[in-house]
Amino acid sequence: MKKIYFPILLVILPVISQAATAATQLDTGFKLGPAIILISMLVLFVMVGFLFRARDTADFYVAGNNISRVGSGMAIASNWMSAASFLGMAALMYGTGYHGLAYVVGWTGGYVLLLILMAGQIRKYGKYTAADFIGDRYYSQALRTVGAIIAILISISYCVGQFGGIGLMFSWILGVEYNVAVLIGGSVVLAYTLISGMLGVTKNMQIQYVIIIVSFLIPLFILTYKFDYFWILPQIGYGSLVSDIVAGIPLNETHQLVNSLGQDFAVVPSPEYAMPWDSASEQTFFQWIAIAFSLMIGTAGLPHVIQRFYVVPKSHDARWSVVWGLFFICILYWSAPAYAAFGKILSASPEVGKLAKDAIVVYTAQLGNLNPLIVGLLAAGGVSAAFSTVSGLLVAGASAFSHDIYVKVINPQATPSRQLLFARLATILMAIIVGVIALLKLALIGQLVAVAFSLAGCTIFPLFLLGIWWSGSNKQGAIAGLITGGLVSVIALTYFIAEKYGIALPAHDFISYWLGAWYFAWLGAPLALVVNIVVSNMTPETPIEIRKFLIERVHT
Amino acid sequence: MSDDYNGYHISFFRPTTPRARANRTIVIWLASIWAVSIFGFQILLLVLEKPTPEPAYLTFQSVWGDVEDNSADKVELQEFGKSALSVLGKIAISDKEKATLENALSWSIYQLTPDSLRSVLVARVQGFENIKAEIVNIANPDYITARNALSKELSPVLVLVSNDVRRNILPLALRSSSMKVLTDDTKASLPAIMEKYLIHNQSVLTDTRFLGFPFHYFYTGVFLLILFVGLCWVYCVLVDRLDERLKTVE
Secondary structure, three states: OHHHHHHHHHHHHHHHHHHHHOOOOOOOOOOHHHHHHHHHHHHHHHHHHHHOOOOOHHHHHHHHHOOOHHHHHHHHHHHHOOHHHHHHHHHHHHHHHHHHHHHHHHHHHHHHHHHHHHHHHHHHHOOOOHHHHHHHHOOOHHHHHHHHHHHHHHHHHHHHHHHHHHHHHHHHHHOOOHHHHHHHHHHHHHHHHHHHOOOOHHHHHHHHHHHHHHHHHHHHHHHHHHOOOOOOOHHHHHHHHHHHHHHOEOOOOOOOOEOOOOOEOOEOOOHHHOOOOOHHHOOOHHHHHHHHHHHHHHHOOOHHHHHHHHHOOOHHHHHHHHHHHHHHHHHHHHHHHHHHHHHHHHOOOHHHOOOOHHHHHHHHHHHOOOOHHHHHHHHHHHHHHHHHHHHHHHHHHHHHHHHHHHHHHHOOOOOHHHHHHHHHHHHHHHHHHHHHHHHOOOOOHHHHHHHHHHHHHHHHHHHHHHHHHEOOOOHHHHHHHHHHHHHHHHHHHHHHHHHHOOOOOOOHHHHHHHOOOOOOHHHHHHHHHHHHHHHHHHOOOOOHHHHHHHHHHHOO | OOOOOOOOOOEOOOOOOHHHHHHHHHHHHHHHHHHHHHHHHHHHHHHHOEEEEOHHHHHHHHHHHHHHOOOOOHHHHHHHHHHHHHHHOOOOOOHHHHHHHHHHHHHHHHHHOOHHHHHHHHHHHHHHHHHHHHOOOOOOHHHHHHHHHHHHHHHHHHOOOOOOOHHHHHHHHOOHHHOOOOOHHHHHHHHHHHHHHHEEEEOHHHHOEEOOEEHHHHHHHHHHHHHHHHHHHHHHHHHHHHHHHOOOOO
């Protein structure tokens, strides 16, 4: 085999290098090197999927319950590390400094809540999907259907940010307009999902994790080395960079450190980058806390995250998979702020112009004058992160439709081939909806994804928290709580969309500030919990068989 | 069985199984540490913080009165121009704010130029603007030569030392169209812009350095994540021990 590969490499590598180095501007032109890296990655994922493909329906949904805790941790991390983590987080810190750390804390701290309050218990409860749990625990087909619809809405909302990231990276790689890139990228990710959706999802996720994290870390090591910071551990080394941004970096008269456009590695004192809730960021203490809180409870309520706990054999493994998953996630989250800090200095000159914040990770590598192939690897890693998440979310959304709505409610006698047909149709429909919304460019990737978290925090989280920890929570309480959380969500999102289209609604400033689209769960979730408790106490108690199950199976 | 389990009722605050009771204690401890570490620290930051101006803001404040009255002397105009330039070097400013600051800077340079040379200054800046508008790549040699020449020529006007990064920003921030008048709009909005970008919430937690980081940044961006992994690890170990003690079989 080596005899075949070697000549191919000899032909391809110089072509890649030549094409990649030809790009002199940040945005323009088709970049062959990154394109080949990206295609290779996707082909690898599909091939791995074929090797470990699902044998039956149970295998498809939960990978046969036989994944190790470290492997499951990697799958959790891969599932989690989306375009929002890979591209969006650095963008938020680049734009708003310390405020962006609320997203870092929110998207990691939520795992502690998820672990100590839910992970083991969810595994012990033993359902395939979030809607399954809701329908069973609250003994209501209607709630199962609503739960499935909410899971689909959350998947769509989460996917919109991913499509934005895919659009940006395809735009960078292909050198085409964002809208065209969204259409091309969206079509490719849909085809990828339809091909790989029934394949070995969990095994694939483990490999995706390794590739994504390697593509994210390599450029960072090189950047810290190149600009003379502590490169052995860049996650700590960038601390001095942050302090340098605060104090300012004077011009080096020898002009040794420059970016790829020839501008000095220098910046005026910019304490606004690191100081808390700085007026320059136009964000307040309340917003920092509300975002962190909403993201944390949203994490514990996301259907596709909760679903990961069914792929391990026991609740013991479910718990340990969270520890490993969080550790693997943190490797990326410790690193992302470093890109933002480097990006801040490397793009400090007005000559660089306004950069798309969501692509700052790639621009930083480019401005840092890294080898174009390394930059290409980084961009391909970003696309892979988005692809793995979109693929997982579209499959989760399609499962919610075909499993929780079509089979459980509409047609219990449906044949497996008919189920699969409906799952595929649902996947295509969701991809079209997501693509159309992504074209509207409503906000930054990280912010769009945060909407999904608040939605999950207001709706799914209260149902799971009370469903597991209080046998008194009953169907009526769940419905009332869901209506309350849903109402808060609708109000927040209505004001957000109205603002985007210049429509002034009553008390606009007040609602937009206190119920921002990326943090409305700070109010919606506690309200939903309170309403659920009050209504449950006023209505007939939960059936004995559910209470018995909770005590004997979940808490014993 | 029914009596033991209180009629099969369970809640977090009234756990009815030995395992649920022990688990609740662990959860309460870990959740408390989690909440205090995240929100407690941010509240502490809020309590300790003091609005701290950058030196450029103090300079601006000291000269603004005279600049506004059109009675500023040469040194005051230089300090005024430098303070505007300090904000123009920041990335986060909006286009509207940028236009205001560019007016302030351009006007101060114009005022500092002798009357006889003012038309030459405007022509030089205009010439550079034309070159900038024509080029497609900032690596263009003509553009670089013109930019460096303008920087070298005008930096002494504001007394910018050789390693001052503002030397690089100066030629890019000058606008020939807004040199002659400090507009009413600029006069009205400039103090708020300077306050917005040059006053920061600082305290002992932000000024202390730890492993190179401002301490609060390290705590939130690095330490909290380590703590989260640690809390999860501790929880798993404690629950494993609990299961062992209670001989829980799944």
